Amino acid sequence: MTVNKSDREAQPHRQTASAEILAIALAQFATAGFAGTSLQQIADAAGYSKSSVLYHFTSKDALLEAAIGPAVDRLEHVLGGVARLRESSEARELFVEEFIDFLFEYRLEVHTFINQGQSLVGIPVIDRANAVLGRLAATFAADSTTVEEKLRFGVALGGAAYELVASMNFGDQELAHDERRSALITIVSELLAPIQTRPLTA
Amino acid sequence: MTVNKSDREAQPHRQTASAEILAIALAQFATAGFAGTSLQQIADAAGYSKSSVLYHFTSKDALLEAAIGPAVDRLEHVLGGVARLRESSEARELFVEEFIDFLFEYRLEVHTFINQGQSLVGIPVIDRANAVLGRLAATFAADSTTVEEKLRFGVALGGAAYELVASMNFGDQELAHDERRSALITIVSELLAPIQTRPLTA
DNA sequence: ACGCTAACTGACCGATCGGTCAGAACCTGA
DNA sequence: TCAGGTTCTGACCGATCGGTCAGTTAGCGT
The missing domain is CATH 1.10.357 (Tetracycline Repressor; domain 2)
Structure with missing residues (x-):
């Protein structure tokens, strides 16, 4: 069976990967600080690899900008x-x-x-x-x-x-x-x- | 001529090395954050080597404790x-x-x-x-x-x-x-x- | 079935991290 | 003068940093 696109959006806490990563990154930046948060931590918390984080956001600075x-x-x-x-x-x-x-x-x-x-x-x-x-x-x-x-x-x-x-x-x-x-x-x-x-x- | 101990204390902005490092570290911790401040930065700002900082304070945590x-x-x-x-x-x-x-x-x-x-x-x-x-x-x-x-x-x-x-x-x-x-x-x-x-x- | 594209990842890079250690430099009392 | 202690440093360590890149995976239109 083919899975249509709405399947993704149907799940409330499984938004797009970008939004997911962004939300987690923001929470980390606010509590642990920008310098105190590594891309690896964000990736782990989001359930992605560090490379994926850098795929969605060009750099750590860009992630902060988006956040x-x-x-x-x-x-x-x-x-x-x-x-x-x-x-x-x-x-x-x-x-x-x-x-x-x-x-x-x-x-x-x-x-x-x-x-x-x-x-x-x-x-x-x-x-x-x-x-x-x-x-x-x-x-x-x-x-x-x-x-x-x-x-x-x-x-x-x-x-x-x-x-x-x-x-x-x-x-x-x-x-x-x-x-x-x-x-x-x-x-x-x-x-x-x-x-x-x-x-x-x- | 021998230099007595009061010579050190006589210079106002050249206190003991420990106090000097401590003051600079505190300023950095407050403005750049603990995670965002490296021992190297502190050492450079204080005019010492990183090793010297770690000689006066056992670890980065100990430096925070003292600060x-x-x-x-x-x-x-x-x-x-x-x-x-x-x-x-x-x-x-x-x-x-x-x-x-x-x-x-x-x-x-x-x-x-x-x-x-x-x-x-x-x-x-x-x-x-x-x-x-x-x-x-x-x-x-x-x-x-x-x-x-x-x-x-x-x-x-x-x-x-x-x-x-x-x-x-x-x-x-x-x-x-x-x-x-x-x-x-x-x-x-x-x-x-x-x-x-x-x-x-x- | 095919090829295209988006999403994702592991391996790897140079730089820097906090920390260890052996020894150099220096002061001091004997 | 010399032994002894304090202060200070460079070389080095494994780990982790942000970031690059080639390549794998998966979904989709044709």
Whole structure:
């Protein structure tokens, strides 16, 4: 009997090889670090040979690019809405929600380039991520006169990213998604509140 | 003429070889990651041979132990005062200050075991660090009924740690230490405020 | 049945990894 | 001056790194 193509797609956890390898690689990069993850480890975890991994992705760098590239794209898009921060408190609330949702959707990717962005400079996709983060930080720090206001953004970003990935090993367990989402929105909104309050000045 | 021992100590940036290597290794571990830093890199940066590094420190693991061990010790000590959190608001303020000062003093060490604690399990000093962080988190989450309260601690810890090390690459520059310290104290206190308010129950 | 192409693999490459070891270089007290 | 200890190093080890390549396997249109 011939096996039609839908047979592959029918199996939920047996996607295309590329997607499979990519997902595993991303998880490894986020937890063990890019430098700390070998192609052999990824291949073993995915059930393929190292050669297969390099067949689907030209190089280890290309694998990283494919893994976090979409997240950087999305972040660039989210950044477009940052101007709304100073408009109204409703618009600001909307931006924070959008940002938190972004963090949830790309938690592994964000954790990867947040915590390894400094050591991986030179890899194009990382440089792109650093540039976006820099612009984001600059927007917040733009006309913040006090140190505190500048720090608030950093704490919110680093804190949220850390909480989404690194913390869950201290008995946190996997809490309900919705509950975590709304709690994070509350916390981050509270953190950024003093920045939003002040009207836009030269 | 014979050179007495004080001659060595007299030169400020030419401390003992061990201390020199240790400082450079720590900086590399924090920024490039433990796995991403080779003994050769450390040796080159310190101006010694790889063999010399391994003469002063038995192994790469031992180098990590020596680098972040003291910080873990100090954190264990700081943890002793966590009980004061619920006593009075003055005592709580004192604890937060002590904690922030700890973060400042051991910023590189903390950043290392916060962000790489998961990937380096098995190395004794890392396991120790994870255990302490787990106890710290458990103390905060102990009788917190809401998800939000549990998240607040994680955001504060991860946020402060991130801000102290990773952020300063986006034009943050090196702001005045005192200013950063008091700003962080304000922010972290604000973050943890809702937890402290509730009296000790159960 | 055939040939084409995509998917996949083992063997192999030079470079680098962490680590060992014998010895060179150096300082110091006798 | 010389023995003894500390500090430091180059040569070397097996293992693993990222990456190349020739070749095998399998599915599909004709």
